Amino acid sequence: MSADERRLYLFDDVRADAWAPFSLTRPTGELLFGRWRLRERVERFAGARAAGHLTRPALARFAEAGAPAAVTPDAVPAGETRLLWSSRAVPELSAEPGREPANLWVGDALAGASLAPGAEMPDASWLAEPVPLPGLADLEIAGAWLAHPWDLVSRGPDRLAADLRVTLADGMQRVPDGVWRLGDAALALGSEVRLEPGVLLDTREGPIELANGVEVRAGARLAGPLYAGAGSRLLGGSISLTSAGPMSYLRGEVEETTVLGYANKAHDGFLGHAYVGSWVNLGALTTNSDLKNTYGSIRVGPPGETVDTHLTKLGCLIGDHVKTGIGVMLNTGTVIGAGSNVFGSEMPPKWIPPFSWGSGDRFETYRREAFLDTAGAVMPRRGVEPDARVLGWLGDVWDAARGEAG
Numbered sequence: 001m002s003a004d005e006r007r008l009y010l011f012d013d014v015r016a017d018a019w020a021p022f023s024l025t026r027p028t029g030e031l032l033f034g035r036w037r038l039r040e041r042v043e044r045f046a047g048a049r050a051a052g053h054l055t056r057p058a059l060a061r062f063a064e065a066g067a068p069a070a071v072t073p074d075a076v077p078a079g080e081t082r083l084l085w086s087s088r089a090v091p092e093l094s095a096e097p098g099r100e101p102a103n104l105w106v107g108d109a110l111a112g113a114s115l116a117p118g119a120e121m122p123d124a125s126w127l128a129e130p131v132p133l134p135g136l137a138d139l140e141i142a143g144a145w146l147a148h149p150w151d152l153v154s155r156g157p158d159r160l161a162a163d164l165r166v167t168l169a170d171g172m173q174r175v176p177d178g179v180w181r182l183g184d185a186a187l188a189l190g191s192e193v194r195l196e197p198g199v200l201l202d203t204r205e206g207p208i209e210l211a212n213g214v215e216v217r218a219g220a221r222l223a224g225p226l227y228a229g230a231g232s233r234l235l236g237g238s239i240s241l242t243s244a245g246p247m248s249y250l251r252g253e254v255e256e257t258t259v260l261g262y263a264n265k266a267h268d269g270f271l272g273h274a275y276v277g278s279w280v281n282l283g284a285l286t287t288n289s290d291l292k293n294t295y296g297s298i299r300v301g302p303p304g305e306t307v308d309t310h311l312t313k314l315g316c317l318i319g320d321h322v323k324t325g326i327g328v329m330l331n332t333g334t335v336i337g338a339g340s341n342v343f344g345s346e347m348p349p350k351w352i353p354p355f356s357w358g359s360g361d362r363f364e365t366y367r368r369e370a371f372l373d374t375a376g377a378v379m380p381r382r383g384v385e386p387d388a389r390v391l392g393w394l395g396d397v398w399d400a401a402r403g404e405a406g
Contacts, residue, residue: 011054021319027053028087034159045091058400085112161225164207274315288330290315
């Protein structure tokens, strides 16, 4: 690589580190927001593939297919032109990072820096709370900030609509015989998309994109803006204003929800104003509430430390590798920590620590070996063979969350 070629690194600051339940298991840049993951969005802005994530020590062995690995500041070569960018900063699709060394600003907050070859690499304390680097010019970047993980929910549909309107400007396609269509917003069907007769595609409120290999079965009503990633199956029911990553299986009523991918909701039940991590399985009739009976603002967080979201609609935030049993009912603003197994007819608490096992308010620690065995059994069902690095990464995050107590 020549010195004038820029390498992109995303970093998680102190706020991104606290994005429960997702920050335990993955760099924040690997969260889906609208049509793309935050990292993919920054790659489009930078015109370069990300070379790595500067993130939490427990994610040193992070290993997800298609995602860059975690790196440490001292592993970033000084001879490179480096672009450091906060994973919480969302650049506009039309924004450009410039070519000269600069402090990069989104609004009144520092979003990162462009460093010349040979410039000193900032240390971990700078990445946690970045400040302007001396000697650099200031460059304003058009974009916005995500302050909390529930921003991914409340702002997701609008972001998805804006993304699809840009990328699908020429995406109008004819639907197969027996499939109904309403509206004239863009519709894009990837290769080998299968739409059974009796499917309704409603593009009156926004575009729809179905990626390669998506299957939509009879009786499904899809309303835009909507994105379904490669290999997903939309099995029936009403699915609207939703972005789903690859290999997402969805049925029932799904509204204003993001599904990171490789998740299974193959049965009836309501999922609304929610964010669902990877490798989640929701049992039949698992349902969340997304509106309080009082129509009041929803609070989120552990007991005694809840935060007012100032949202009247917010369902659940579900971490990676969570499983729920049949008929589980989730209250507004419920957060389920990664790797938990929740079951039973009694509504669980609104804050469930990672790697919990139980029902109602009776939980114990999900044993490390049992969790890894389950993950190792589930992932091949979607064609992913977990190797030693993947299982090491998942074991590391179990240790970070439960090691001292478990």
